[in-house]
Amino acid sequence: MHILEVNNLKKVYTTRFGGNKVQALSNVSFSVEKGEYVAIMGESGSGKTTLLNILAALDKPTSGEVLLNGKNIGEIKEKEISAFRRDNLGFVFQDFNLLDTFSIQDNIFLPLVLAGETHLEMNKRLLPIARQLEITPILGKYPYEVSGGEKQRAAVARALITRPQLVLADEPTGALDSRATAALLKLFTEINDQGQTILMVTHSIQAASHGKRVLFIKDGEVFHQLYRTSLSTQEMYQRISDTLTTIATGGERRA
Amino acid sequence: MPRFFYQTLALNNLKKNSQTYRAYLLTCIGTICMYFVLHSISVNQALNEISGGAQLKILLFFGVIVIGIFSTIFLLYTNSFLIKRRKKEFGLFNILGMEKRHLAKVMFWENLFTALFGLTVGIVSGMILSKLMFLVLLKLIAFKVPLAFEIPFSSISTSVALFGGIFALSLLYNLGQIQLAKPIELLRGEQVGEREPRTKWLLILLGTVTLGLGYTIALTTESPLQAFSRFFGAVLLVMVGTYCLFTAGSVGVLKLLRRNKNYYYQPRHFTAVSGLLFRMKQNAVGLANICILSTAVLVTLSTTFALYVGVEDQLRNRFPRSIDIVVYDVENTDMGELRAHVFPILERHAVQPQELLDFRNLTITVAQEGDSFLVGREYFSDFSPNVGFLSFLTLADYQKIVNKPLALQEDEVIICSDTNYPYETLTVLEQTFTVKEQGTPFTGQGYLDSFNSYFVIVKDLEILGELHKAQAKVYGENASSFTHYLGFELESTPQQQLDIYKEIRASIANPAVDINSRAAERDSFYMLYGGLFFIGIFLGTLFLMGTVLIIYYKQITEGYDDQKRFVIMQQVGMDQAEVKRTIRSQVLMVFFLPLVTAGIHVLFAFKMISKLLGVFNLTNIALFAWCCVGTFIVFGLFYGLVYACTARVYYKIVSV
Ligand SMILES: Nc1ncnc2c1ncn2[C@@H]1O[C@H](COP(=O)(O)OP(=O)(O)O)[C@@H](O)[C@H]1O
Ligand SMILES: [Mg+2]
Numbered sequence: 001m002h003i004l005e006v007n008n009l010k011k012v013y014t015t016r017f018g019g020n021k022v023q024a025l026s027n028v029s030f031s032v033e034k035g036e037y038v039a040i041m042g043e044s045g046s047g048k049t050t051l052l053n054i055l056a057a058l059d060k061p062t063s064g065e066v067l068l069n070g071k072n073i074g075e076i077k078e079k080e081i082s083a084f085r086r087d088n089l090g091f092v093f094q095d096f097n098l099l100d101t102f103s104i105q106d107n108i109f110l111p112l113v114l115a116g117e118t119h120l121e122m123n124k125r126l127l128p129i130a131r132q133l134e135i136t137p138i139l140g141k142y143p144y145e146v147s148g149g150e151k152q153r154a155a156v157a158r159a160l161i162t163r164p165q166l167v168l169a170d171e172p173t174g175a176l177d178s179r180a181t182a183a184l185l186k187l188f189t190e191i192n193d194q195g196q197t198i199l200m201v202t203h204s205i206q207a208a209s210h211g212k213r214v215l216f217i218k219d220g221e222v223f224h225q226l227y228r229t230s231l232s233t234q235e236m237y238q239r240i241s242d243t244l245t246t247i248a249t250g251g252e253r254r255a
Numbered sequence: 256m257p258r259f260f261y262q263t264l265a266l267n268n269l270k271k272n273s274q275t276y277r278a279y280l281l282t283c284i285g286t287i288c289m290y291f292v293l294h295s296i297s298v299n300q301a302l303n304e305i306s307g308g309a310q311l312k313i314l315l316f317f318g319v320i321v322i323g324i325f326s327t328i329f330l331l332y333t334n335s336f337l338i339k340r341r342k343k344e345f346g347l348f349n350i351l352g353m354e355k356r357h358l359a360k361v362m363f364w365e366n367l368f369t370a371l372f373g374l375t376v377g378i379v380s381g382m383i384l385s386k387l388m389f390l391v392l393l394k395l396i397a398f399k400v401p402l403a404f405e406i407p408f409s410s411i412s413t414s415v416a417l418f419g420g421i422f423a424l425s426l427l428y429n430l431g432q433i434q435l436a437k438p439i440e441l442l443r444g445e446q447v448g449e450r451e452p453r454t455k456w457l458l459i460l461l462g463t464v465t466l467g468l469g470y471t472i473a474l475t476t477e478s479p480l481q482a483f484s485r486f487f488g489a490v491l492l493v494m495v496g497t498y499c500l501f502t503a504g505s506v507g508v509l510k511l512l513r514r515n516k517n518y519y520y521q522p523r524h525f526t527a528v529s530g531l532l533f534r535m536k537q538n539a540v541g542l543a544n545i546c547i548l549s550t551a552v553l554v555t556l557s558t559t560f561a562l563y564v565g566v567e568d569q570l571r572n573r574f575p576r577s578i579d580i581v582v583y584d585v586e587n588t589d590m591g592e593l594r595a596h597v598f599p600i601l602e603r604h605a606v607q608p609q610e611l612l613d614f615r616n617l618t619i620t621v622a623q624e625g626d627s628f629l630v631g632r633e634y635f636s637d638f639s640p641n642v643g644f645l646s647f648l649t650l651a652d653y654q655k656i657v658n659k660p661l662a663l664q665e666d667e668v669i670i671c672s673d674t675n676y677p678y679e680t681l682t683v684l685e686q687t688f689t690v691k692e693q694g695t696p697f698t699g700q701g702y703l704d705s706f707n708s709y710f711v712i713v714k715d716l717e718i719l720g721e722l723h724k725a726q727a728k729v730y731g732e733n734a735s736s737f738t739h740y741l742g743f744e745l746e747s748t749p750q751q752q753l754d755i756y757k758e759i760r761a762s763i764a765n766p767a768v769d770i771n772s773r774a775a776e777r778d779s780f781y782m783l784y785g786g787l788f789f790i791g792i793f794l795g796t797l798f799l800m801g802t803v804l805i806i807y808y809k810q811i812t813e814g815y816d817d818q819k820r821f822v823i824m825q826q827v828g829m830d831q832a833e834v835k836r837t838i839r840s841q842v843l844m845v846f847f848l849p850l851v852t853a854g855i856h857v858l859f860a861f862k863m864i865s866k867l868l869g870v871f872n873l874t875n876i877a878l879f880a881w882c883c884v885g886t887f888i889v890f891g892l893f894y895g896l897v898y899a900c901t902a903r904v905y906y907k908i909v910s911v
Contacts, residue, residue, distance in 0.1 A: 056826070058825070058826065079830070081830065082825070082828050082829060082830035082831075082833070083828070083830075085828045086827070086828030091826055091827070093826075097822075097823045097826060098823075099529075099820055099823055099824070100533070101529045101530055101532065101533040101820070102529050106525070106529065109520065109525075110525070110824075110827050111827050111828050113520050113521070113522055113525045114522050114525075114827070114828055114829055115828075116521075116522060118520075119516045119517060119520045122520065158827070
């Protein structure tokens, strides 16, 4: 069974005063298998964030449906939606979204605290994750005291600590320098190798080239997809570049 | 570079930031205006002519100091808030190629424009308002003689000096902020402020000690004079304590809570404790300000209202009889002479003297230590708590007052006072008397009621004479002599009482005779207490304005800061209602903390203030208590209203 199934998603934004309508997604369908690492590529403004927000039930689609483990997230009651999100999804954002009122450790604990876990259990889960993400030394620090790369690793830890079905990442490398980017992407590959399903949206070729599958969206639709199969990251990079050139020059749709 | 480049840029900057700067300017104008008005009234020459004007001026001067302190703290605080918000903007300028010294120039012009505008508008509106306020004051207490009000030049110069100084300090602070920061830090400006607050144990200690000391002073104040001399010190101590504990103490407590893992890591407490920790860090000074201001509002309004309401009581306390005559330095033993002089005047006006008090007494300043009363300057300073008076009367005079036959031995006394005298003996000037009974308290020479003082009834003139000699030896030149007190109630119109009073006055030329008429003093009492009440309303309103401004500012800041947190918390899996609830409870707690603390301050200050009111002859403690309760309720309602209004602004910002 697919872990995630997206069928004919459409999203039209109506501006506050009614007038203009922006069609962010026109017809998006795809699915994700357990253990996959999917990158969704698209230019800025192509609707990537919109898509992620809908997947996370932070926003509602105009039409279409999202099934997580076969369950239609549109049918989850408003009251249960937070708990659902907490239990099933982990988020990594471009600008980290750590709370400045919490230490790094408490930021990571936040979803567990909200879920009512005991302090003991929290610590038990944190230790291996912190070790793997190499953030053990900064656990006691505050977000403003650590680098962007460290912040993003803390955000990853926060996403992983609930052992989610699916990790959603929105331009996770967008605010990082090249070294931190490389480290984070390596980390994503690593946790994916350990079985974690990841869905990442990005406009960075470098980031996308780490995915096992790359979807391209354009004009609000999935335009094309690439499978990594046995390609190296280097070769993948090349393939993605070529595809983007094709898309930019108005190449034909090969989805 | 074009001419007036920096000036234009500075003006544009002010315009661009008008949403926050408008409130800042308003605050500048408001505080300058408040200060100016209060100062101009406090130095007003006309007040010298009112009886009781000196006390009024002391109080006003106290108000001026409080407003000065408050303005300084508040304006500096508002300024630092604004500059923090603008750091990003400066970072951008800096990166776009403006050097720091250029930024400094822009900063200078901005501050200068703000200062000029604030001072001009503040002082001009102050001039208009002070005149108006003075007229209102005259009207309110029905001055028969209109008092002149001139705008004192000194008010202009002090206002300019004080607020010019504050603006200069703000500028220095802003320049320091720019100078110290690296461009990248400027760009991150707002986040840099989010430093985890440290627990400052020294401040907590200082705060606890000062607050404790202030409270102790307030609680151990026993006499009005003592209260008068200690009040300012106690207020300063409590203010310092409040600032320290709001800033450091709150952080300390929250950190202790955070250390308790089982408590901290629960959904409710988790966000609340950490949220409050940061709120306190950012808001502590503002909250302490609100607390101090609220306390000031409560104290000024309740005291002045109580004084105004109880003015007839005070009049009666101060002048227990319609007319009283005190003859000092009585040498002769003929008590009839004064009566023979005064009563024919009453007869001519066809009125009978009633509730007659007619006695000779010897009043000695003493320091009480249990049942022994020490005589001699070395035993007390003017303001020591145990200082008081013993007023000796003969049994013969006392019998006339209480109208019943009594007997006393040579070594026996009767003690009359509102204050209970729990001892069986009384030792003074090396003589020990047995207290035969506690007599009926009676009034006479009103000031005696304000202190821990006793009327002591001795057997006869001979003993009185011995006491006189004994104290004369100790006090030498400053020794007291016998006085003769004659007081009576008159049932007649105020005008007739005034006529009688004037006639008696005219007929007694001796400067060692003090003649008082309640009717004659009534006007000045109304002037003083009406005036005080006016000032109280005035000060209370000003403080209230300050409170509203701070609360408004707080809500805006909170709003912008919480907006981001609000979104993140939802993403991490907190539901919207829950987020709203936690934020609401935190905001509520933060905003009502100052009010509760202010209430506690007033509670502790109650005893001291009631003693202080004794100086103003207010002894009706229950009345004062009710005024306190009433003020607190009204103020609390108003506070809640302000909170509700500004909270709407807050939720609008947050929920965008
Ligand atoms: N809340 C919104 N209201 C109206 N239009 C929006 C809103 N959010 C996004 N859009 C528009 O939808 C389009 C897709 O935006 P977004 O999903 O943020 O793109 P991406 O993340 O790929 O850069 C853009 O044209 C954007 O202007
Ligand atoms: Mg985006």
